[in-house]
Amino acid sequence: xxxxxxxxxxxxxxxxxxxxxxxxxxxxxxxxxxxxxxxxxxxxxxxxxxxxxxxxxxxxxxxxxxxxxxxxxxxxxxxxxxxxxxxxxxxxxxxxxxxxxxxxxxxxxxxxxxxxxxxxxxxxxxxxxxxxxxxxxxxxxxxxxxxxxxxxxxxxxxxxxxxxxxxxxxxxxxxxxxxxxxxxxxxxxxxxxxxxxxxxxxxxxxxxxxxxxxxxxxxxxxxxxxxxxxxxxxxxxxxxxxxxxxxxxxxxxxxxxxxxxxxxxxxxxxxxxxxxxxxxxxxxxxxxxxxxxxxxxxxxxxxxxxxxxxxxxxxxxxxxxxxxxxxxxxxxxxxxxxxxxxxxxxxxxxxxxxxxx
Numbered sequence: 001x002x003x004x005x006x007x008x009x010x011x012x013x014x015x016x017x018x019x020x021x022x023x024x025x026x027x028x029x030x031x032x033x034x035x036x037x038x039x040x041x042x043x044x045x046x047x048x049x050x051x052x053x054x055x056x057x058x059x060x061x062x063x064x065x066x067x068x069x070x071x072x073x074x075x076x077x078x079x080x081x082x083x084x085x086x087x088x089x090x091x092x093x094x095x096x097x098x099x100x101x102x103x104x105x106x107x108x109x110x111x112x113x114x115x116x117x118x119x120x121x122x123x124x125x126x127x128x129x130x131x132x133x134x135x136x137x138x139x140x141x142x143x144x145x146x147x148x149x150x151x152x153x154x155x156x157x158x159x160x161x162x163x164x165x166x167x168x169x170x171x172x173x174x175x176x177x178x179x180x181x182x183x184x185x186x187x188x189x190x191x192x193x194x195x196x197x198x199x200x201x202x203x204x205x206x207x208x209x210x211x212x213x214x215x216x217x218x219x220x221x222x223x224x225x226x227x228x229x230x231x232x233x234x235x236x237x238x239x240x241x242x243x244x245x246x247x248x249x250x251x252x253x254x255x256x257x258x259x260x261x262x263x264x265x266x267x268x269x270x271x272x273x274x275x276x277x278x279x280x281x282x283x284x285x286x287x288x289x290x291x292x293x294x295x296x297x298x299x300x301x302x303x304x305x306x307x308x309x310x311x312x313x314x315x316x317x318x319x320x321x322x323x324x325x326x327x328x329x330x331x332x333x334x335x336x337x338x339x340x341x342x343x344x345x346x347x348x349x350x351x352x353x354x355x356x357x
Contacts, residue, residue, distance in 0.1 A: 009041035012065040040101040048105030050097035092266040099267035107344030118306040125336040129313035131156040137169040151335030154182040154313035161190035187214035200232040210235040227254035250281035279309035286312035293325040298345040305339040
């Protein structure tokens with residue numbers, strides 16, 4: 001049915017999505033790093049979309065799009081593995097966006113949602129992990145209340161790197177959400193080994209699901225030392241850039257969770273490989289991303305829906321946006337994200353919203 005389908009055009013759009021911040025009006029939201037929207041075309045009225053975070057200037061996009069056209073136009077849409085090895089896609093975020101757009105197109109050509117192409121709908125509803133947004137412990141609590149009111153029950157707290165403040169935030173949020181809610185603390189690689197070990201000791205009463213990336217120096221020896229006698233489960237995210245990185249983490253035998261970021265590993269194919277390997281190595285994988293206006297969030301949802309290993313709450317970044325670029329938002333109800341059932345990514349880019357960029 002899709003034999004001989006070729007890529008016929010490439011377009012790039014640049015913008016900065018606006019992020020929700022508890023207690024703030026939209027025009028006061030925090031600006032994220034620039035995001036690039038990739039549109040691939042395969043003949044008349046058939047296109048696929050992807051997005052990623054890249055610090056490209058607007059005036060660069062015309063030339064960068066031309067460079068991508070020179071290597072992608074005319075290629076078989078189904079030759080994804082070959083495309084992922086092109087020098088032009090050496091940057092992992094761009095590789096992720098292009099691959100996402102390819103899969104979106106393939107789904108549209110085949111008239112199937114991506115989950116059907118990746119093994120079927122193992123799940124049709126997904127519990128998301130919500131990253132709390134606030135610059136003080138009190139704002140974090142307000143953010144948690146706002147999300148709990150919508151039915152969400154898994155939260156990620158970003159560490160400031162100031163242990164006393166981070167512990168106070170954890171205590172206040174845990175006191176607000178109760179014991180039935182999952183909490184993760186993202187250390188963002190800000191603590192030395194001694195501080196991280198003391199943090200883990202004091203965090204034990206708060207029953208964290210996991211402490212993500214606590215260590216500045218993430219060497220195997222440091223992880224082993226931190227895990228020794230530690231009551232808090234440990235997670236690695238920022239050090240995972242390939243399947244090979246996960247193999248090395250498995251050898252340490254000290255990591256409980258693997259946070260897989262599609263843009264960091266280079267796309268959904270690599271992310272799925274990482275998830276399966278992590279599960280086989282005894283780690284529980286979950287997906288993470290920054291703010292997505294739609295495509296990356298949608299491909300994560302399709303991936304989690306079709307991959308049994310991804311049974312943790314996954315962090316899409318989608319619920320943090322004031323606005324997106326979709327005709328219909330990715331629906332959620334009762335604290336669960338509904339997996340889009342449409343073809344490809346299951347979502348449609350709104351041309352009017354895109355025009356406003």
